[in-house]
């Protein structure tokens with residue numbers, strides 16, 4: 001890795017273990033506040049705090065209760081050009097959260113003049129890698145902290161790629177010092193939909209650069225597994241978490257649940273607790289920190 | 291390459307053209323041979339599945355903003371949504387809320403000439419758009435309201451920068467009641483008006499139903515006229531006298547609700563009241579997506 005990149009963003013190894021938490025959704029706000037003792041940290045969607053100062057006030061109030069990490073959805077890190085105005089806006093949210101890192105997706109959400117409206121895959125080629133490396137460096141430079149990028153689900157590959165998503169992510173991490181937000185459900189979903197071995201893909205990643213995890217549950221539609229964040233985490237995803245925890249220390253894990261909210265919050269908090277067992281597995285043996 | 295892919299994700303006719311005549315479809319994009327080959331080799335079935343998921347995601351967001359409308363004229367609104375999605379791609383650097391508001395304008399125009407739909411459907415579309423704009427657009431605090439407002443006979447009231455007045459042919463509250471009770475067929479026209487004010491850093495969002503006389507008062511509050519002149523105008527509107535107390539109370543109530551601003555007496559300029567047709571448009575980028 002280029003040491004200069006590390007200097008700008010700060011080394012990933014200095015990021016503390018945050019524990020097991022949940023994605024903050026306004027529908028869950030009261031439940032999350034009531035269950036604060038069972039939640040180590042929360043992840044907020046950046047775009048919900050970009051419009052007015054009242055929203056930032058809410059963020060400050062939450063920050064007094066939980067460690068908060070911001071998670072964006074519209075950066076479009078794989079686009080040919082980043083949106084400067086958007087970058088300025090997310091810096092405000094990032095600074096307000098005072099998180100040790102900022103997370104986003106390895107995705108394209110915008111093309112010139114068009115907002116795609118969802119995460120779409122990159123074309124995994126040398127040219128796109130080069131442009132994404134430049135984008136990551138610029139984001140880290142602007143935010144003054146490491147960017148960590150999430151593996152997304154994809155329904156189709158863009159043909160004639162010269163590398164896999166795993167290789168692409170590995171080289172991106174190597175060139176920029178950015179980290180990985182490993183969504184184990186997305187890995188499991190892609191492995192299911194594209195018929196590959198998720199463990200082999202796991203071992204292809206620089207696991208020491210995994211800063212945070214996502215867990216969620218989806219559903220089947222027309223023979224395709226959809227990562228809809230609306231069901232309990234599937235057994236296949238838990239198995240991947242087990243496998244990962246056997247390989248490295250898991251420092252931070254977020255349960256994502258955005259829809260079809262259960263009647264009882266315990267359905268979610270039980271999963272947060274279950275994930276914590278994996279986060280803490282090595283922490284006692286190998287305490288993290290300076 | 292990315293522009294071409296994005297269009298494929300969002301434009302059904304473009305996907306069809308690519309399948310039938312790829313050369314014509316791709317010629318405007320200046321793609322390299324490798325890029326062109328990659329596009330041609332995309333898995334058409336999976337591409338279609340992704341495109342449908344994008345269309346459904348956009349529809350879900352819009353349907354959430356127009357719950358009554360989707361009940362009033364379900365088939366027609368679905369049909370018009372399909373037309374909207376085919377005609378307008380979401381633009382970059384525009385907020386997702388703006389897309390919802392754009393659909394509101396589109397559907398109101400479309401329903402006005404669509405046969406066989408209830409006559410109050412346009413009112414419902416406008417009402418729900420107003421409600422959405424009030425809830426999800428946030429204004430800088432252009433009007434500084436500081437607690438209780440003192441209104442005097444020489445005050446120059448004007449509508450807040452971020453307040454909007456909309457008139458309806460049907461009573462919106464009655465439509466909601468009738469829909470709930472399944473008795474909407476018997477609805478009769480009953481003009482009403484609503485004034486709304488988007489949330490600001492110092493004031494909550496407001497949606498107030500106002501009666502005819504209050505609407506008449508509001509129409510004269512342009513920041514130029516003093517209250518005494520407004521009273522005279524309103525009395526002329528209604529062909530009567532003795533409305534001083536009523537106008538005074540209406541202005542005070544609306545000022546306390548942060549809908550009217552009381553201009554300092556020296557001020558002689560101020561914007562005219564706007565209609566919902568001018569409802570708030572572009573704001574800083576924002577989304578409510580969850581991922």
Ligand SMILES: [Fe+2]
Nearest residue numbers: 150183214581
């Ligand atoms: Fe995720």
